[in-house]
Amino acid sequence: MNDRILAVEGVSKRFGGLQAVREASLTVDTGRITAVIGPNGAGKTTLFALISGFQSPSAGRILYKGADVTGMPAHRLAMQGMARTFQIVQPFAGLTVLENIAVGAHLHIAGRAAALAAAEEIAELVDLGSVLQQSAATLTVAGRKRLELARALATSPKLLLLDEVLAGLNPSEIRDMLPIIRAIRERGVTIMMIEHVMQAVMSLAEHIYVLAEGHVIAQGSPAAIVADPRVIEAYLGAGAAARLAGGAHGR
Amino acid sequence: MNGRGFFPIVAVVAVLACIPLVIDSNVVLNFLVTALLLTLAGQGWNILGGYGGQYSFGHAAFFGTGAYATAILQTRYGLNAWPAFAAGIVAGAGIGAAIGALTFRSGLRGSYFALVTLAFAEVLRIIASVAPITGAGVGLLIKLDVGAQTLQFASRAGFYWLILALVAIALVITRLIEQSRFGARLVAVRENEDAARALGVDANSVKLGAITLSAAMAAAAGCFYAQYFLFIDASIAYGPAISVEALLAPIIGGVGTVFGPLLGALLIKTLGEGAKFLTGDVPGLDLVVYGVVLIVVVAFAPRGFASVVAGFRAGLAPPRKPGAGVRAT
Numbered sequence: 001m002n003d004r005i006l007a008v009e010g011v012s013k014r015f016g017g018l019q020a021v022r023e024a025s026l027t028v029d030t031g032r033i034t035a036v037i038g039p040n041g042a043g044k045t046t047l048f049a050l051i052s053g054f055q056s057p058s059a060g061r062i063l064y065k066g067a068d069v070t071g072m073p074a075h076r077l078a079m080q081g082m083a084r085t086f087q088i089v090q091p092f093a094g095l096t097v098l099e100n101i102a103v104g105a106h107l108h109i110a111g112r113a114a115a116l117a118a119a120e121e122i123a124e125l126v127d128l129g130s131v132l133q134q135s136a137a138t139l140t141v142a143g144r145k146r147l148e149l150a151r152a153l154a155t156s157p158k159l160l161l162l163d164e165v166l167a168g169l170n171p172s173e174i175r176d177m178l179p180i181i182r183a184i185r186e187r188g189v190t191i192m193m194i195e196h197v198m199q200a201v202m203s204l205a206e207h208i209y210v211l212a213e214g215h216v217i218a219q220g221s222p223a224a225i226v227a228d229p230r231v232i233e234a235y236l237g238a239g240a241a242a243r244l245a246g247g248a249h250g251r
Numbered sequence: 252m253n254g255r256g257f258f259p260i261v262a263v264v265a266v267l268a269c270i271p272l273v274i275d276s277n278v279v280l281n282f283l284v285t286a287l288l289l290t291l292a293g294q295g296w297n298i299l300g301g302y303g304g305q306y307s308f309g310h311a312a313f314f315g316t317g318a319y320a321t322a323i324l325q326t327r328y329g330l331n332a333w334p335a336f337a338a339g340i341v342a343g344a345g346i347g348a349a350i351g352a353l354t355f356r357s358g359l360r361g362s363y364f365a366l367v368t369l370a371f372a373e374v375l376r377i378i379a380s381v382a383p384i385t386g387a388g389v390g391l392l393i394k395l396d397v398g399a400q401t402l403q404f405a406s407r408a409g410f411y412w413l414i415l416a417l418v419a420i421a422l423v424i425t426r427l428i429e430q431s432r433f434g435a436r437l438v439a440v441r442e443n444e445d446a447a448r449a450l451g452v453d454a455n456s457v458k459l460g461a462i463t464l465s466a467a468m469a470a471a472a473g474c475f476y477a478q479y480f481l482f483i484d485a486s487i488a489y490g491p492a493i494s495v496e497a498l499l500a501p502i503i504g505g506v507g508t509v510f511g512p513l514l515g516a517l518l519i520k521t522l523g524e525g526a527k528f529l530t531g532d533v534p535g536l537d538l539v540v541y542g543v544v545l546i547v548v549v550a551f552a553p554r555g556f557a558s559v560v561a562g563f564r565a566g567l568a569p570p571r572k573p574g575a576g577v578r579a580t
Binding site: 052054073074075076078079083084085086090091092093094095099102103104106107109110111112115151152154155 | 430431432435436438439441442443445446447448449450451452453454
């Protein structure tokens with residue numbers, strides 16, 4: 001099972017009357033970039049919360065590196081090499097950029113000086129090297145997204161869950177971010193990302209899952225996904241695929 | 252561990268240690284002893300509240316447990332004062348760990364945590380005011396027996412140096428925390444618990460460690476109180492006054508800073524005693540002064556007095572943004 005770092009098997013999550021995730025199943029292959037896309041409210045972030053141990057699934061199980069980790073608390077999963085970022089950035093606002101990243105580095109490094117040194121190295125990787133001593137609260141949105149990434153990366157993860165790290169960035173900021181994400185993959189980190197910016201998903205992801213109303217409705221390569229009528233309908237409504245095809249003919 | 256950052260502690264403690272050699276006034280020494288006593292309790296609160304962001308309203312629970320444990324072991328079981336003192340610290344830490352385990356495991360944060368700690372302190376106060384072992388309403392009187400081996404010093408200076416030594420230890424521990432992984436995690440939990448958990452921080456065990464250490468310091472202050480005044484009762488040991496003072500000192504001095512509690516304790520004790528002196532000991536006036544000082548500090552220096560001092564030191568440069576306290580002082 002070495003080629004599959006993560007397997008989600010029939011996982012469901014219910015919040016009272018709301019079924020956020022229904023029997024979702026997916027796998028993430030080691031060393032690849034896998035994307036999860038879907039309309040707003042599809043349950044993507046809930047799925048991430050279930051995988052990363054912030055929520056427990058109502059049903060189903062989650063296998064990480066072949067072992068059942070369903071319901072394991074977040075900090076223990078992080079110990080085992082699973083890191084995540086948050087869609088709504090969660091900086092330690094009162095700390096400097098360097099101190100923020102050092103908290104991640106401390107996961108495997110006990111000494112303060114060594115952790116700060118490791119944090120500095122990671123900061124360079126994500127282009128935060130020039131603002132190390134700045135308070136995290138002063139960062140721009142793009143800076144905060146990078147900080148999220150840097151902190152997660154500082155834990156030396158095997159699997160990195162990225163929850164919309166490109167959302168809210170302008171096109172040039174997105175262009176700057178793509179090589180950073182690729183560079184992380186080159187370091188041997190498997191990446192699973194939730195993303196709305198389709199252009200980025202198309203250029204980064206090797207495999208895509210489409211989530212709608214808590215279901216996995218489609219999966220495949222980027223090229224296959226954009227052509228899939230079920231995906232178009234999930235985004236634009238029933239019959240949209242046919243209308244789009246018809247409209248194209250009409251012109 | 253580098254030596255940097257310990258020089259200010261050594262310097263401040265050295266200066267304070269010389270005071271009894273120069274000033275022979277019992278009034279002054281008594282004032283300084285009570286201020287340092289408050290510093291110790293406040294430093295305890297600061298570990299949990301200032302660095303960990305868990306605002307306790309019930310540090311009297313730890314202070315009182317330390318005081319009662321020391322007093323009971325001496326009066327009821329004839330234990331020597333020194334081991335009794337140590338046992339008091341351990342007992343306070345134990346109560347801290349127990350309250351921490353109960354509250355943090357049930358996920359109580361913010362004002363809920365504050366209310367529950369207040370409730371624990373009140374419950375202990377009521378138990379202490381009726382239980383026979385604590386002397387119930389009468390309180391406990393430790394027998395006067397002056398001598399170093401009974402931890403009762405003939406001069407105020409002896410007590411002064413003892414409490415100063417305890418404060419020095421607390422300052423060094425606080426600085427060590429700042430420079431450690433535990434400290435980094437504690438501050439991370441204060442700033443954002445979910446983000447900390449995502450980075451592999453076991454938030455509950457970090458908070459548990461903090462409350463245990465915090466309680467040990469407050470308990471040490473309680474042990475000293477019992478030894479210094481040789482009398483405690485339920486409303487002194489477990490009363491809300493000590494809980495309030497223990498949080499006022501660091502908040503006024505500067506939360507999450509090494510010297511915040513010391514600065515705050517000196518400030519509020521000076522103003523409190525000064526007001527009493529000027530008005531001829533009007534009861535409760537010190538509390539009015541505390542209230543006024545708190546309002547002024549919250550309005551004009553929300554990061555405490557230490558940030559004002561740091562601002563002057565930095566050549567009138569503006570103090571760093573809120574929460575940057577890890578480096579401040």
